Amino acid sequence: xxxxxxxxxxxxxxxxATAAVWPAGPAAAxxxxxxxxxxxxxxxxxxxxxxxxxxxxxxxxxxxVGMLDRDVFRVTAMGKVRIDHWGTQKSVAGEPPRAGxxxxxxxxxRYALIAKVTSGSMLVLSTGLFYGSGRWFxxxxxxxxxxxxxxxxxxxxxxxxxxxxxxxxxxGASVWVRQWWGEL
Numbered sequence: 001x002x003x004x005x006x007x008x009x010x011x012x013x014x015x016x017a018t019a020a021v022w023p024a025g026p027a028a029a030x031x032x033x034x035x036x037x038x039x040x041x042x043x044x045x046x047x048x049x050x051x052x053x054x055x056x057x058x059x060x061x062x063x064x065v066g067m068l069d070r071d072v073f074r075v076t077a078m079g080k081v082r083i084d085h086w087g088t089q090k091s092v093a094g095e096p097p098r099a100g101x102x103x104x105x106x107x108x109x110r111y112a113l114i115a116k117v118t119s120g121s122m123l124v125l126s127t128g129l130f131y132g133s134g135r136w137f138x139x140x141x142x143x144x145x146x147x148x149x150x151x152x153x154x155x156x157x158x159x160x161x162x163x164x165x166x167x168x169x170x171x172g173a174s175v176w177v178r179q180w181w182g183e184l
Contacts, residue, residue, distance in 0.1 A: 033072040033180035037145035043074075043178040050176045053113065053159040055081035055169035061157040061177055069120070069150045070182025073157070075143040075175060077113050081161050082170035092173040093141040094162060105162045108138035113173050114162045115139050120150030136160070148182075 031039070045065045053059040080089040094112025099105060105114045107127065114136045115122075121132045126144040131137035137146075139159070148155075157177070163169060 033070065033182050034145060034147055036180045037072045037074055037178075041180075044181040045179040047176050047178075050174035052172055053077070053175050054172040055083075055161055055163075056166045056172075058158050058160045061159065061175075063157070063177070063179075065179065067117070067120075067148055067150070067155050067157065067179075068182060069148070071148045072180040072182070073122075073143070073146045073148060074178045075113075075115065075139050075146075076178075077139065077141055077173040077175045079173040080171050081111055081113075081163070081173070083111055083163055083168070085168050089171060091141070092139075092161075094138075099162050103162055103164050104160065105136035105138060108136070108162045109140065110162055112162045113139040113141075113159060113175070115143075115157055115159045117148065117150075117155045117157060119153040119155040120148060123147040123149065136162070138162075 031041070036043070051062060077092045079092050081092065082089050090111035092113040094109025096109055098107055099110045103110065105112075107129070108114055116131070116134055116136045119133050121130045122137055123130050124137050124143065124146050127138065129137070159173070159175060160166065161169065
């Protein structure tokens with residue numbers, strides 16, 4: 001009996017020691033960039049400070065690191081855009097209802113901050129839609145997590161406002177972009 005008890009204790013100790021030093025499985029490996037975005041984990045790149053996206057022009061994100069296939073982005077912004085010469089102001093979050101035909105991003109709120117990629121496509125998880133090259137997608141005050149796909153040409157992220165007439169606009173957004181790299 002004593003031998004059996006001793007063997008069992010040794011087996012338990014051996015199993016515990018093996019579990020402690022055995023390499024971790026895939027579940028414990030580094031999480032995917034989309035998971036890191038959802039968990040609000042530290043990104044591999046974040047703008048040092050907010051930068052300005054004026055309400056009357058298209059503004060290219062001044063990234064120092066570029067955009068690669070399967071990178072994940074989250075954009076937050078604050079501010080107001082003036083939408084006419086009389087001083088009417090709207091939040092960068094935009095306003096309901098959805099803009100509709102004749103607006104740069106028909107499925108986004110009117111006057112909201114919007115963006116597009118110059119090549120590839122962006123999957124905007126908040127809408128569940130893919131937006132191809134040159135197609136405007138909603139950003140607003142918080143884009144949520146967005147997954148970028150690109151099979152080739154270098155791309156840029158361009159910001160604007162969902163207004164069919166930028167010429168009479170003013171104000172704009174203070175923008176902050178965070179980026180989780182698809183390849184570590």
